[in-house]
Amino acid sequence: MPSIKSKHLIRIQDLTNDEIYAVLENAATFKEINERPIKKLPTLRGRTIINLFLEPSTRTRSSFELAEKRLSADSLNFSASSSATVKGESLLDTAETFDAMKVDMVVARHKYGGYCNILADHMDAKIVNGGDGIHQHPTQTLLDLFTIYEHFGRIEGLTVGIVGDIYHSRVAGSLAPALASLGATPIFIAPPAYQPDVPEELGAQVAYTLDEVLPELDVVNLLRIQGERAQGLYVPSLREYSALYGMNSHRMNNLMKKDAIILHPGPMNRGVEVTAEVIADPRMLVLDQVNAGVAVRMAVMYMMLGGDGDVE
Amino acid sequence: MPSIKSKHLIRIQDLTNDEIYAVLENAATFKEINERPIKKLPTLRGRTIINLFLEPSTRTRSSFELAEKRLSADSLNFSASSSATVKGESLLDTAETFDAMKVDMVVARHKYGGYCNILADHMDAKIVNGGDGIHQHPTQTLLDLFTIYEHFGRIEGLTVGIVGDIYHSRVAGSLAPALASLGATPIFIAPPAYQPDVPEELGAQVAYTLDEVLPELDVVNLLRIQGERAQGLYVPSLREYSALYGMNSHRMNNLMKKDAIILHPGPMNRGVEVTAEVIADPRMLVLDQVNAGVAVRMAVMYMMLGGDGDVE
Amino acid sequence: MPSIKSKHLIRIQDLTNDEIYAVLENAATFKEINERPIKKLPTLRGRTIINLFLEPSTRTRSSFELAEKRLSADSLNFSASSSATVKGESLLDTAETFDAMKVDMVVARHKYGGYCNILADHMDAKIVNGGDGIHQHPTQTLLDLFTIYEHFGRIEGLTVGIVGDIYHSRVAGSLAPALASLGATPIFIAPPAYQPDVPEELGAQVAYTLDEVLPELDVVNLLRIQGERAQGLYVPSLREYSALYGMNSHRMNNLMKKDAIILHPGPMNRGVEVTAEVIADPRMLVLDQVNAGVAVRMAVMYMMLGGDGDVE
Numbered sequence: 043m044p045s046i047k048s049k050h051l052i053r054i055q056d057l058t059n060d061e062i063y064a065v066l067e068n069a070a071t072f073k074e075i076n077e078r079p080i081k082k083l084p085t086l087r088g089r090t091i092i093n094l095f096l097e098p099s100t101r102t103r104s105s106f107e108l109a110e111k112r113l114s115a116d117s118l119n120f121s122a123s124s125s126a127t128v129k130g131e132s133l134l135d136t137a138e139t140f141d142a143m144k145v146d147m148v149v150a151r152h153k154y155g156g157y158c159n160i161l162a163d164h165m166d167a168k169i170v171n172g173g174d175g176i177h178q179h180p181t182q183t184l185l186d187l188f189t190i191y192e193h194f195g196r197i198e199g200l201t202v203g204i205v206g207d208i209y210h211s212r213v214a215g216s217l218a219p220a221l222a223s224l225g226a227t228p229i230f231i232a233p234p235a236y237q238p239d240v241p242e243e244l245g246a247q248v249a250y251t252l253d254e255v256l257p258e259l260d261v262v263n264l265l266r267i268q269g270e271r272a273q274g275l276y277v278p279s280l281r282e283y284s285a286l287y288g289m290n291s292h293r294m295n296n297l298m299k300k301d302a303i304i305l306h307p308g309p310m311n312r313g314v315e316v317t318a319e320v321i322a323d324p325r326m327l328v329l330d331q332v333n334a335g336v337a338v339r340m341a342v343m344y345m346m347l348g349g350d351g352d353v354e
Numbered sequence: 355m356p357s358i359k360s361k362h363l364i365r366i367q368d369l370t371n372d373e374i375y376a377v378l379e380n381a382a383t384f385k386e387i388n389e390r391p392i393k394k395l396p397t398l399r400g401r402t403i404i405n406l407f408l409e410p411s412t413r414t415r416s417s418f419e420l421a422e423k424r425l426s427a428d429s430l431n432f433s434a435s436s437s438a439t440v441k442g443e444s445l446l447d448t449a450e451t452f453d454a455m456k457v458d459m460v461v462a463r464h465k466y467g468g469y470c471n472i473l474a475d476h477m478d479a480k481i482v483n484g485g486d487g488i489h490q491h492p493t494q495t496l497l498d499l500f501t502i503y504e505h506f507g508r509i510e511g512l513t514v515g516i517v518g519d520i521y522h523s524r525v526a527g528s529l530a531p532a533l534a535s536l537g538a539t540p541i542f543i544a545p546p547a548y549q550p551d552v553p554e555e556l557g558a559q560v561a562y563t564l565d566e567v568l569p570e571l572d573v574v575n576l577l578r579i580q581g582e583r584a585q586g587l588y589v590p591s592l593r594e595y596s597a598l599y600g601m602n603s604h605r606m607n608n609l610m611k612k613d614a615i616i617l618h619p620g621p622m623n624r625g626v627e628v629t630a631e632v633i634a635d636p637r638m639l640v641l642d643q644v645n646a647g648v649a650v651r652m653a654v655m656y657m658m659l660g661g662d663g664d665v666e
Numbered sequence: 667m668p669s670i671k672s673k674h675l676i677r678i679q680d681l682t683n684d685e686i687y688a689v690l691e692n693a694a695t696f697k698e699i700n701e702r703p704i705k706k707l708p709t710l711r712g713r714t715i716i717n718l719f720l721e722p723s724t725r726t727r728s729s730f731e732l733a734e735k736r737l738s739a740d741s742l743n744f745s746a747s748s749s750a751t752v753k754g755e756s757l758l759d760t761a762e763t764f765d766a767m768k769v770d771m772v773v774a775r776h777k778y779g780g781y782c783n784i785l786a787d788h789m790d791a792k793i794v795n796g797g798d799g800i801h802q803h804p805t806q807t808l809l810d811l812f813t814i815y816e817h818f819g820r821i822e823g824l825t826v827g828i829v830g831d832i833y834h835s836r837v838a839g840s841l842a843p844a845l846a847s848l849g850a851t852p853i854f855i856a857p858p859a860y861q862p863d864v865p866e867e868l869g870a871q872v873a874y875t876l877d878e879v880l881p882e883l884d885v886v887n888l889l890r891i892q893g894e895r896a897q898g899l900y901v902p903s904l905r906e907y908s909a910l911y912g913m914n915s916h917r918m919n920n921l922m923k924k925d926a927i928i929l930h931p932g933p934m935n936r937g938v939e940v941t942a943e944v945i946a947d948p949r950m951l952v953l954d955q956v957n958a959g960v961a962v963r964m965a966v967m968y969m970m971l972g973g974d975g976d977v978e
Contacts, residue, residue, distance in 0.1 A: 076456045079660075080400030082428070088704030090732060101451050104430055108402060108455055111428040116706070116735040118728055135933055139725050142956035143732055144700045309447050332454035388768045392712030394740070413763050416742055420714060420767055423740040621759050644766035 046345045050169040052158045054180040054216040059224055061345075066188050068341035069334065076112070076336060086115035089146045089347050094120045094136075095172065096152045101308060101332065102172055102182075106149050109339035115146075115347075133157075137164045146347060150174070168346055176210050181339055182307055183216040187224070188334040189327050190261055193303055198225035201258050204246070205231040205287055206265030206315060209238050213265055213307050218244040229255055231287065252287050256297040263305040264289055264315045280314050291319040303327050358657045362481040364470045366492040366528040371536055373657075378500050380653035381646065388424070388648060398427035401458045401659050406432045406448075407484065408464045413620060413644065414484055414494075418461050421651035427458075427659075445469075449476045458659055462486070480658055488522050494619055495528040496650040499536070501643050502573055505615055510537035513570050516558070517543040517599055518577030518627060521550050525577060525619045530556040541567055543599065564599050568609040575617040576601055576627045592626050603631040615639050670969045674793040676782045678804040678840040683848055685969075690812050692965035693958065700736070700960060710739035713770045713971050718744045718760075719796065720776045725932055725956065726796055726806075730773050733963035739770075739971075757781075761788045770971060774798070792970055800834050805963055806931055807840040811848070812958040813951050814885055817927055822849035825882050828870070829855040829911055830889030830939060833862050837889060837931050842868040853879055855911065876911050880921040887929040888913055888939045904938050915943040927951050 046065075048056040057065070075081060091110050095103050103119070110117040137160070140148060147168045150158050155175035162169045173179040191197055202221050208214045208230045215238075218228040222245025229247045230237060241248050249255045256262070267283065284290075289304060298304075304326045310316055320326055358377075360368040369377070387393060403422050407415050415431070422429040449472070452460060459480045462470050467487035474481045485491040503509050514533050520526045520542045527550075530540040534557025541559045542549060553560050561567045568574070579595065596602075601616060610616075616638045622628055632638055670689075672680040681689070699705060715734050719727050727743070734741040761784070764772060771792045774782050779799035786793045797803040815821055826845050832838045832854045839862075842852040846869025853871045854861055865872050873879045880886070891907065908914075913928060922928075928950045934940055944950055 078400075079458075081402060081456060082400030088702075088706030088736075090705060090735075092728075100432075100448070104404075104432070104452075105455060107430055108428070111402075111430075112400075116732070118731055118735075120724075120728070136724070138953055139932065139956050140728075142953040143729060143960050144705060144957070146703075308451065329450055329454040332451050333456070336455050390712075391770075393714060393768060394712030412744075412760070416716075416744070416764075417767060419742055420740070423714075423742075424712075620763065641762055641766040644763050645768070648767050 045348055046342070050158070050162045050171075051180050051342060051346065052162060052169060052171045052174075053178050054183045054220045055223075056180070062184070062187065062220065062224065065184055065338060065341045065345065066191050068344060069184070069188050069337040070192070072112075072340040072344075073334065073337035076333070081112050082114065083112065084114050085344055086110070086113040086347055089115045090144065091115045091117045091147045091149065091343070092120060092140055092145050092167075093117060093172070094140075094148050094150045094152075096121070096150075096157075097173070099151055099173070101335070102151065105332070105335040106170075106172060106181075106339050109336050109343060112336070113340055113343060115343070118145075133160060134164055137161050141165045141167055147343065170342065170346070173212050176212055176215065178216045179212040179307075180216050181335070181342060182213050183220050184338040184342065185331050185334040186213075186217055186263065186305055186307075187220060188338050189305060189331050190303070192330070192334070193327070194260065197221070200226045200260040201229065202226055202261040202263060203229050203231050203249075203252075203255060203259040204263045204265065205252060205289075207236045207267060208232050208241075208265070209236050211265050213263075214238075214246075215244065217263070218246040222246065229259070231255060233286070252293065253297060256293060257299065260299065260302050261305060262289060262298065262302060266307060266309065267311055267314050284314055288315050288317065289320045290317045294320055294323060294325070305331060308332065357660055358654070362470070362474045362483075363492050363654060363658065364474060364481060364483045364486075365490050366495045366532045367535075368492070374496070374499065374532065374536065377496055377650060377653045377657065378503050380656060381496070381500050381649040382504070384424075384652040384656075385646065385649035388645070393424050394426065395424065396426050397656055398422070398425040398659055401427045402456065403427045403429045403459045403461065403655070404432060404452055404457050404479075405429060405484070406452075406460050406462045406464075408433070408462075408469075409485070411463055411485070413647070414463065417644070417647040418482075418484060418493075418651050420648050421655060424648070425652055425655060427655070430457075445472060446476055449473050453477045453479055459655065482654065482658070485524050488524055488527065490528045491524040491619075492528050493647070493651055493654060494525050495532050496654065497643050497646040498525075498529055498575065498617055498619075499532060500646040500650050501617060501639050502615070504642070504646070505639070506572065509533070512538045512572040513541065514538055514573040514575060515541050515543050515561075515564075515567060515571040516575045516577065517564060517601075519548045519579060520544050520553075520577070521548050523577050525575075526550075526558075527556065529575070530558040534558065541571070543567060545598070564605070565609060568605060569611065572611065572614050573617060574601060574610065574614060576622075578619060578621065579623055579626050596626055600625075600627050600629065601632045602629045606632055606635060606637070617643060620644065669972055670966070674782070674786045674795075675804050675966060675970065676786060676793060676795045676798075677802045678807045678844045679847075680804070686808070686811065686844065686848065689808055689962060689965045689969065690815050692968060693808070693812050693961040694816070696736075696964040696968075697958065697961035700957070705736050706738065707736065708738050709968055710734070710737040710971055713739045714768065715739045715741045715771045715773065715967070716744060716764055716769050716791075717741060717796070718764075718772055718774045718776075720745075720774075720781075721797070723775055723797070725959070726775065729956070729959040730794075730796060730805075730963050732960050733967060736960070737964055737967060739967070757784060758788055761785050765789045765791055771967065794966065794970070797836050800836055800839065802840045803836040803931075804840050805959070805966060806837050807844050808962040808966065809955050809958040810837075810841055810887065810929055810931075811844060812962050813929060813955050814927070816954070816958070817951070818884065821845070824850045824884040825853065826850055826885040826887060827853050827855050827873075827876075827879060827883040828887045828889065829876060829913075831860045831891060832856050832865075832889070833860050835889050837887075838862075838870075839868065841887070842870040846870065853883070855879060857910070876917070877921060880917060881923065884923065884926050885929060886913060886922065886926060888934075890931060890933065891935055891938050908938055912939050912941065913944045914941045918944055918947060918949070929955060932956065 151172035155177040158171045221228040306328045463484035467489040470483045533540040618640045775796035779801040782795045845852040930952045
């Protein structure tokens with residue numbers, strides 16, 4: 043069984059390129075298992091995994107939970123409503139408490155970017171970042187990479203546009219460096235207010251209009267316009283955003299490469315960053331991404347917790 | 355293993371009479387298994403079932419959840435508090451997301467009557483209606499039928515009074531047509547404002563006072579007075595309702611047949627539709643219904659998901 | 667397999683001294699199992715356990731839930747947000763409903779002290795008190811006793827100070843009588859307003875200042891200052907409380923016995939009843955208590971539900 047050297051998966055940089063490809067390969071096997079009537083492996087029987095989601099999440103949490111159950115782990119959910127965990131002061135106590143309960147892994151989502159590192163500093167348990175603040179979302183990156191790799195058979199050499207509010211996106215913060223490290227070319231496509239301060243640190247090029255670079259893109263990754271995290275840094279209106287950066291039939295059919303693909307981390311704002319026509323097009327792979335999500339999370343947990351035996 | 359032909363169980367009419375009797379027969383076996391110390395079958399190991407309850411529910415949700423766990427399925431809960439699922443716009447995306455995660459079955463409760471049909475139209479997963487708006491609640495009907503059949507050894511030929519707010523009841527909307535189809539005689543007993551617009555479409559006769567028909571009834575099914583769904587269509591007062599339609603010792607001992615039984619979908623409003631004395635009487639079978647609920651839900655899921663092997 | 671004679675565990679007095687020691691012995695085995703990579707026993711496979719927590723709780727609920735999962739029970743969570751269960755009127759119906767679903771055990775937490783007794787009176791299921799109002803919290807007592815016994819190799823003859831709001835503490839109400847029964851000497855250390863009305867009924871001595879008795883104590887059990895349950899019965903200020911009754915470096919290093927230990931039921935209010943320096947000291951065993959919590963709960967459920975076979 044190939045394993046992951048880093049104890050935690052907090053940043054995508056915790057994985058080497060070889061480990062990323064090993065995750066993708068294992069995920070392909072898990073994806074196939076997820077097609078079976080009996081989607082169940084005994085691999086993580088008796089391991090305890092806590093889903094500590096202190097920010098609301100539907101698809102990410104359920105994706106992790108399904109992955110855990112299909113690997114036979116014992117999983118426990120914690121949400122923001124559980125009062126003792128939300129008081130900032132007791133973050134440390136919460137971490138030490140779960141550790142004393144002999145939890146093997148914590149999947150954590152929190153609006154504060156350094157949350158997972160604090161957990162990692164104070165716990166024996168392994169930490170998987172389920173999306174922290176505006177920094178990183180490594181399993182989202184892995185499912186994006188899986189979807190790209192599955193479609194093109196390669197990642198190297200591809201040009202990947204990441205369109206939208208890069209500044210506030212935990213998706214972009216993980217994906218761009220991974221793409222750059224694997225030999226692809228990430229381009230941030232956004233108005234200046236949505237661009238990160240130092241894009242080159244993330245290994246990305248920068249463009250200010252979508253139409254200018256769309257013809258070069260192999261992958262168009264549309265970010266969700268996230269009002270809740272933007273804190274006032276907006277383009278003048280959603281209508282203007284949509285006109286300049288939204289993916290619509292015109293752009294898809296006239297400007298985009300015929301064999302390019304479109305990704306979106308979901309949930310989509312129909313009519314803002316993407317139109318219903320684009321969603322219905324076979325080149326829009328948002329559901330393949332969701333499907334890949336369960337598989338890559340199974341692969342990550344399998345490789346990090348060192349389950350017994352082979353994946354069959 | 356007998357199976358159910360319809361892919362989904364949204365309306366009770368999705369089942370043929372033969373299938374209804376097959377559910378009752380399997381449920382009898384599951385009921386007996388539920389009496390054992392070890393209430394567990396490997397039948398649905400590796401199947402994924404989502405409980406998507408967008409309306410609060412205590413007993414129905416826990417009944418389904420127990421049924422799923424006792425059949426060894428992997429089950430996930432979704433409630434209204436999970437914000438992404440409650441926005442009306444994302445209903446479709448939620449359905450497609452769960453489908454992409456390779457969910458085998460969705461048990462859904464929603465205040466909107468057509469919710470399950472929308473899910474069915476957009477999902478590969480099988481849909482079980484856990485009670486939708488004011489229309490249907492097919493597994494409640496199956497547990498009512500089980501309780502009647504277990505007590506009388508037959509359903510055909512029985513006269514079943516359904517007492518209360520028929521208009522707003524999802525219980526009555528499923529039960530009456532099933533009874534009619536199985537050769538029983540359902541009678542809606544309610545003031546005019548609580549009667550449905552076209553009772554004969556549901557296969558039911560109509561009566562406006564309880565005392566008038568009580569002596570003919572084999573089964574008295576008391577509906578819960580549901581303030582939350584009634585939206586102003588009330589009888590003048592709860593006291594008056596209770597006086598005219600409530601089940602009390604006087605009615606039970608003097609007007610009701612000696613060997614009739616009393617049902618209630620729960621939770622009961624003591625002192626409104628039923629008095630404490632009636633609840634304590636052995637002819638009140640509300641707890642038998644709860645017990646039957648887990649068993650018929652096990653039977654339905656077993657038959658719909660085509661578990662391997664026999665029930666032992 | 668040693669078993670527990672009382673059907674329910676509502677008060678610590680439901681256990682004989684021999685049974686308490688048997689719980690501690692079994693817990694030692696479970697503690698060791700919890701150190702293994704595969705923390706899973708088939709002991710309670712097919713048993714149904716409901717966690718009915720009608721008061722918020724993080725660590726107690728998750729401790730029970732982990733214990734249940736590691737023993738392979740099917741467990742269901744109920745919280746205060748599930749509306750039907752919180753209406754006082756339906757408490758009885760809720761109990762009877764779960765019973766009709768053939769639940770084997772209910773772990774209940776409620777702010778009303780007599781809640782577990784009502785459940786016990788109306789259910790076939792076995793009841794475990796997960797902390798009720800201001801009266802009892804028997805599994806907390808068992809984990810305290812485990813921690814003391816593990817450290818000293820005995821309980822008899824030890825002097826145990828219980829410091830803080832004894833009056834409103836469910837911790838003190840269970841622990842003091844158990845200590846007294848096992849031959850230890852419990853001392854309540856608190857200002858008069860925090861002392862119980864009849865401390866001798868709980869088998870405890872009384873002291874009004876910490877410094878006076880600290881040199882005699884083998885165990886210093888610090889209670890959490892629980893604003894939420896105190897209802898106005900306060901010491902003048904938290905600062906004064908801390909000065910008079912808080913555990914700090916000075917007290918720990920100059921007044922406390924060198925080989926005494928410090929306990930706390932958690933979560934701790936840093937800077938109120940305990941300082942950061944004390945928390946960091948190896949004699950503060952709060953995390954050992956958390957660890958023991960899962961083990962004693964496994965032992966209690968194992969012994970009460972009469973699992974098959976031996977613990978291996």
